Amino acid sequence: MLKLYGFKKVNAMARGNTRDLRILWALEEMQMPFKLEGIDHPAHELNTEAYRKLNPFQQIPVIDDDGVVLSESGAILIYLAKKSGKLIPSDFASESQVVRWCFVATNSLEIPLMNILMIDWTKDDGCKKYREFLVGWANHHLSNLEHWLEGRQYVATDSFTIADILMSHVLAVIQDESLLQPYNNVRNYLNRCLVRPAWKHTIDSYYKNVEAG
Incomplete structure (x- = not known):
């Protein structure tokens, strides 16, 4: 087993x-x-x-x-x-899109978001400028994700896939609500994933x- x-x-x-x-x-x-x-x-x-x-x-x-x-x-x-x-889809092209978005979640999005979370955990005021840089980096990617999700239910295909598990779990680490506040599509997407039974x-x-x- x-x-x-x-x-x-x-x-x-x-x-x-x-x-x-x-x-x-x-x-x-x-x-x-x-x-x-x-x-x-x-x-x-x-x-x-x-x-x-x-x-x-x-x-x-x-x-x-x-x-x-x-x-x-x-x-x-x-x-x-x-x-x-x-x-995951059975056809190679659609499968490749799922793999693509798995990498997007764990590379493009997770790196700045996890760094922000760790700075906030440590409450190190000496990292203020670095945190500002990370917030700008995160906003750049969140803004692009916001545009991508326009008219889409899920991130890689029309159906829920492992890419959505990774993407929504990465987004769910955000504890600073101001980061997600401007992005309605991203927030709705996250909620759509997290209400799954x-x-x-x-x-x-x-x-x-x-x-x-």
Whole structure:
């Protein structure tokens, strides 16, 4: 059976924002059976030789599918989608658009947004100018995404795909509401993704099973 290495305990600040949620959401959408191997982050269970063999960067998530071991949430989602035949089109051209937007989410959008989040977590006033630069960078990409989403329900195809899991989870890390306020299409898109029953079930189960440490 597919094993997913995800958190069973994580520091309180990160709880609810961890990348194993992307895989848990996809598995719920796909209705794929799996076994969760819970990792205690505060107890340093990521920092072992055994875990380093699964992921040399000692991060969550990782899957082990009968010996096929993968890390990186984007790579895992593509693998699961192609294996299940769900949340990704069967034709090569449309599949390539989904892969394209997976990379957009985890590269163009996630880098500035995660950096802003980390600065806000640390409350380091010395990073004010750097934060302003990151906000400008984020707004540039959010503005372009706003135009792209005009008249579109989802980001890569007409149907919900793994690209939407990645994109909406990246956008959901935004805690400074002023960043999203100007972008109606982006906000509506995010809400459209996060009202899906599979996401609601996933996040509810996560909070029941993942302790804050």
